[in-house]
Amino acid sequence: MAKIETKIKEMGLYLPEPMPTLGGMELPFPWVRVHGRRVLISGHGPQNPDGTLAQPLGKVGAEVTLEQAQDSAKLVGLSILASLKRELGDLDRVTRWLKFLGMVNSAPGFNRQPTVINGFTNLIIDLYGKERGAHARSAVGMAQLPMDIPVEIEGEVEID
Amino acid sequence: MAKIETKIKEMGLYLPEPMPTLGGMELPFPWVRVHGRRVLISGHGPQNPDGTLAQPLGKVGAEVTLEQAQDSAKLVGLSILASLKRELGDLDRVTRWLKFLGMVNSAPGFNRQPTVINGFTNLIIDLYGKERGAHARSAVGMAQLPMDIPVEIEGEVEID
């Protein structure tokens, strides 16, 4: 098995199934858009192994705690990795993580978005190492996110 | 006439005039920045044919309904196409749509941002087809948008 996938397994983590759509309807956009060596990644949310949205839902700082939100950001990382795996066939093809925007569904007064998004960043560094996995990023507070997910992340990686 | 523009006309749609500025002041930023084959697109809002902001304004889920917001997202697509036309001369030069960020001015509790942004995505797919028009995207809820527009969209396309 490829190296990155082996690590994911060894860490006791999973790559979720594709998100089920209502009545099997096709989404009008791709989760990942490959353009030469650039891979553009749509905003992803946290998923259970079967692809459904992972609980808890709601605003961080209200219904969702800081620790739960960090877990959620880590799950978003796994959702992104699962989409990359489906598109690229092999996660080892990702040569560099480049830039990510971490969006946190934020209750009034909650201002620790970077700590939340560290759940994502630390996963990527653990898997890809410091040089390959490093990414420019922002971590900011949204008024609302689709289906009340606590965290959504989009970005770009490079492939060989 | 170029193919994409012909389609826009046949669909009964229009490319709006440039947005009028207060006292004819020059904006400090370009609506579109061409960089080699990359075309970087500033955040656009919905416009009437004469370039003024299209009604309704306000938050989706409060002053603006879901259906109105979808129409608004479609108008934002036409604003972007109009800017591309002015910069590139011909919309057929766009070879690939790549990545877009759809920002919805969201009332508390409104969580259907992807349905809103489908108004934009479906227009682009109708015009450019599934392979050329497909784009990675996020659809998220903002606290406020400039001049209370309900939808703002930014992104990137490739030209030949």
Add this chain to the structure above:
Amino acid sequence: MAKIETKIKEMGLYLPEPMPTLGGMELPFPWVRVHGRRVLISGHGPQNPDGTLAQPLGKVGAEVTLEQAQDSAKLVGLSILASLKRELGDLDRVTRWLKFLGMVNSAPGFNRQPTVINGFTNLIIDLYGKERGAHARSAVGMAQLPMDIPVEIEGEVEID
């Protein structure tokens, strides 16, 4: 001294020191990610000369006035320039400013985000000139920003 840095000095402005971290902890992400000729820039906030966060903090339209927010956006520009200087050695290496996302911590009803972000855009144009400094941009209203900063900006430039 390099040209851009000389101009910054002549304008009576400063490049801030790196932001101090709690207990000297290393941040899990880089402020700037260089990838060939692309330079991807993490979300930056306004800083004092010693690298600490610049006052005032809070929401624009409530605790922070429009004028203060414009100053804040200008300081964010200097934070970005300071990170670029540390990474690239010389600010003259930046050949083109490309695309920026200006995020304004917005109180309910505040809808002048573009005027705020002009504080950043005007600085860059003053320093790099109209052709080299022009950038596609969005200026939008966030629900919350990290540590209650009033403005955060991320983006991309090209180097030679």
